[in-house]
Structures are given as C-alpha cells and as structure tokens.
Amino acid sequence: MTAAVAGLLFGLSLIAAIGAQNAFVLRQGLRRELVGPVVAVCSTSDAILIAAGVAGLGVLVDHAPDLLATTKILGAAFLLGYAAPALRRVASPRSLHAEREDARPAYGRVLVSAVLLTWLNPHVYLDTVLLLGSVAASHGSDRWWFALGATTGSVLWFSGLGYGARLLGPLFVRPGAWRALDALVAATMTAVAVGLLV
Template identity: 60%
Template sequence: MGAAVLAGVGLGLSLIVAIGAQNAFVLRQGLRREHVAAVVAVCAVSDVVLILAGVAGTGAVLERVPWLVTVVRVAGALFLAGYAVLAARRALRPTALAAEAGGARASRGAVLGTALALTWLNPHVYLDTVLLLGSVAGTHGADRWWFAVGACAASLLWFTGLGYGARALRPVFARPAAWRVLDGVIAVVMAALAASLLLGAA
C-alpha cells in the first residue's frame, strides 16, 4: 500500500510539475492574487477526476476512439494560440498593466472559464493523466487505488503550493517590466504548445 501511494505521488508530480499552459496560468493568478482559491480548486479537482477516470479504465476507451483525442488536440491548439496572442499583447503594451495588480481584474467567471479550458482542452491531460497514469496504476493490481490516492495528493499539493506560493514572488513583480517578461514567457510557451499540438494532429 505505502509503495503504491509513493509511486503515485512520484509519477503524479513528474507529470504536472513541468512548465505548461495550466501551470503558467495558475502562477499568474497567484501573483495577481486573483480568484486563487477558485483556480486551484478547478485545476486540482479536474486532475483528481481525470486520475480516477484513468485508474477506472477510461484510458482503454480513449485508445479505441483515437479521433476524439485528435479533436481535443485541435481545439486545444486553437485555444492556446488565442491565449498566446493575448499574453503577447500584454507584454508588448506595458501601459495596459497596472504596476501593482498586473492588469485589470478579471471576473471570476472569465478566470474559471480559462482554467477549465486550459485543463480540459489539453490533450496531454488525456494522454498523460488518463492513459499513462491509468496504465501504470494497473501494474499495481489491487493497490491501484492507493496509487491513485498518491497521484491525487500530488496534484492537490502542487496546485495549492503553486497558487499560494507565488505570493513570495510578489516583490519581484512590483515592477511592470517583470510582468512584461512573465507575459512574454507565457506567450512563447502557449504558442509552442499550440504548434506542437497542431503538428501532432497532422
């Protein structure tokens, strides 16, 4: 049991810690102190649902309908490309940023909609969290649900730490130039991910 939990924590962290669209968004919201609890909850709960679905066998279903993953891949690429344009626009127009808040405060609905889209329109979520993690969980036999517990715990800890830990960087982002750099990096990451998704769908 203990080994399965630790294995779940290790694989779970290895799949979500890498810089990606979702993590970049959570970091930005944490720095802005804008709807952080709601964003963390959406990302963590979504991850838990996907992990449990993978362990329950949804990955096998996705393998039988590969066109569904392609549809999600294209939709996710288009969304990421649009988000990259918005981030690039913020980076190139510093006058659109407020020195302290990093821009005008967005509504809760808009922020949660973006968090949901960045999570559920990301095909890597289905390939990694559902297919890969679900497959590895199956190797633990009767302990696969303990493996799932570990993976779920890793997601909860990571998103909570990222969202609220970002506050430690607030002094750095007291300057508009820092926000320009952050948004520039986010734009590049989003554009690169969009391109890789489109190339993968071709």
Template identity: 55%
Template sequence: MTTSAVLASLSGLGFGLSLIVAIGAQNAFVLRQGLRREHVGPIVALCALSDLVLICAGVAGMGALVQQVPVAMLLARFGGAAFLIGYAVLAIRRAWRGGYLDADAGGSGTSLAVAVGTAAALTWLNPHVYLDTVVLLGSVATAHPEHRWWFAAGAGTASIGWFTALGYGARLLSGVFAKPLAWRLLDGGIAVVMLALGVRLLVG
C-alpha cells in the same frame, strides 16, 4: 494500511509529481493568477479537482476507451491548439503594452467566470492531459492491481499539493513582480510556452 498500500501511495505521489511539475499552459496560468492574487482559490480548486477526476478515470480503466475514440482526440487537439495560440496572442499583447497588475493590488482585472473558464479550457482542451493522466497514469497504476486506488490517492495528493503551492506560493515572488518589466517578461515567457504547445498540437 499495509506496507504495499504505502508503497503504492508513494509511487503514485512520485509519478503524479513527475507528470505535473513541468512548464505548461496550465501551470503558467495558475502562476500568473497567483502572482496577481486573483481568484486563486477557485482556480486551484478547479485544476486539482479536474486532475482528481482524470486520475480516477485512468485508474478505473478509461484509458483504453480514450485510445479507441480518435475523433474525440482529434477535436481536442485542434480545439486546444486554437485556444493556446489565441491565449499566446493575448499574452504577447500584454507583454508589448505592459498590461500588468501589481501583485499587491489584489486582482480585479479579470472576472471570476473568465478566470475559471480559462483554467478549465487550459485543462480540458489539452489532449496531452488525457494521454498523460488517463492513459499513462492509468497504465502505471496496473502495476499495483490490489492497491491501485492507493496509487490514485498518492497521485491526487501530488496534484492538490502542487496546485496549492503554485497558486498560493506565487505571492512570495511579489517583490520581484513589483516592477512592470517583470510582468512583461512573465507574459513574454507565457506567450512562448502557449505558442509552442499550440504549434506542437497542430503538427501532431
């Protein structure tokens, strides 16, 4: 492994983290499931694998193709907005009614299919995922033409590390979320994030 390959990997790692470490619908959902200790492994795996697929697509040059299919992006935009706003409504209802689950209980309130389906929707129905991971990251990877796959490896490592830390590290906050009020505040914050992202998609 040459010095250039190492630098490309580190560049991919840093750029990947800069894209993924932000308050968003996907991260908020992974955090909540981690706090509930509910289907964490499958959700972390789905989010990380999805990112790996998108990263590889971007580095392989799919970004240009995505930009040439505006209809697909438009459908993803409105579909994603509808899903995000709907999820925000559910979060508001949980916050209002106090529908929380003790983090020590080992989640049993949501089925595996529903949890994984929600994670998949939050990932693949978000057009910003394609613009950031496929188009933007793919463009930056061209700065390392001979080592672009090392760049992809670095970005992929960032995604795997982040989702693993977020999903499994959330349990360290279980003491804070032992009280119903903390869950209400969390769901209220998630509702704000989801609603803001949904409206942002609608208004373009």
C-alpha cells in the same frame, strides 16, 4: 502506502513540467486573484482524470483517435487565443501595483479558462488518463492507493504554485518582470498549440 508514495511521485513528475495550465495558475497567483477557485478547479479536474484512468478509461482514449484529433484542434485554438493578450502585454508591461489596479477579471471567465486549459489539452488524456492509468494498473489491488497519491501530488502542486507565487511579488513590482512572465506565457501557450497541431 508504497503505492500511494509511488503515485505521489509519479503524479508530481507528470505535472511539474512547464505548461499552459501551470503558467495560468502562476499568473493568477502573482495577481492574487481567484487563486483558491483556480487551484480547486485544476486539482478537482486532475482528480477526476486520475480516477478515470485508474478505472480503465485509458482503453477508450487509446481507441478514440478522432476525439483526440478534435480536442487537439480546439485546444490549439484556445491556447493561441490566450497567447495573444500575453503578447500585447509584452508590448506594454505593467508593474504588480498596476496589475492589481486593473479591473478584476470576471469570476466565470477565469474559471472557464482554468477548465479549458485542463480539459482541452490532449496531453492530459495521454499522460494522466492513459499513462498514469497504466502505471496504476501495475499496482494491482493497490491501484486506488496509487491514485490517491497522484491526486495528493496534484493538490500539493497547484496549491504550492498558486499560493507560493506571492513570494515572488517583490520581483514583479518591476514592469520588466511582468514582460518576461508574459513572454514566457505567450511562448508556452504558442509552443503547446503548435505541438498539438503538428
């Protein structure tokens, strides 16, 4: 039980930072579009990566600099491509009502974006696989309890972020609030992309 609680707290500490994935989940939550599938994709991806780290994949990640370099370039390109529409929306903000009236995005496109924002982020391999895997290993035979706690933290975080975003709905009736959010999304995506490249 101690290992599970440690895993829960450590997992939450890694995932709670503002990043591209969190910004995406927040936006989907505010739009109330495909929140369940997006939360499921992000949580399942985290569970797979956590299990891989605990199983020892971190050693491979640590010795695969070419793979990480390629992932950085692909991830940066995707993030910059995702930041561009957010910047366009900053120039012409819309209210929450107007956002809902827009054509709903293709189911596949939203889920592919969620997958790419997770798996093309090199930090997920360094933090979730390598770092979390190393900390889990320090718990010896209880490392899988640690992994269960970290996975639980991921599910709680993404569920809270996705479904809790609707509580901010009244604020996002104003176009200015969407402008601020899109500016934050664009800045986050761009900053992460630049960070990957430099």
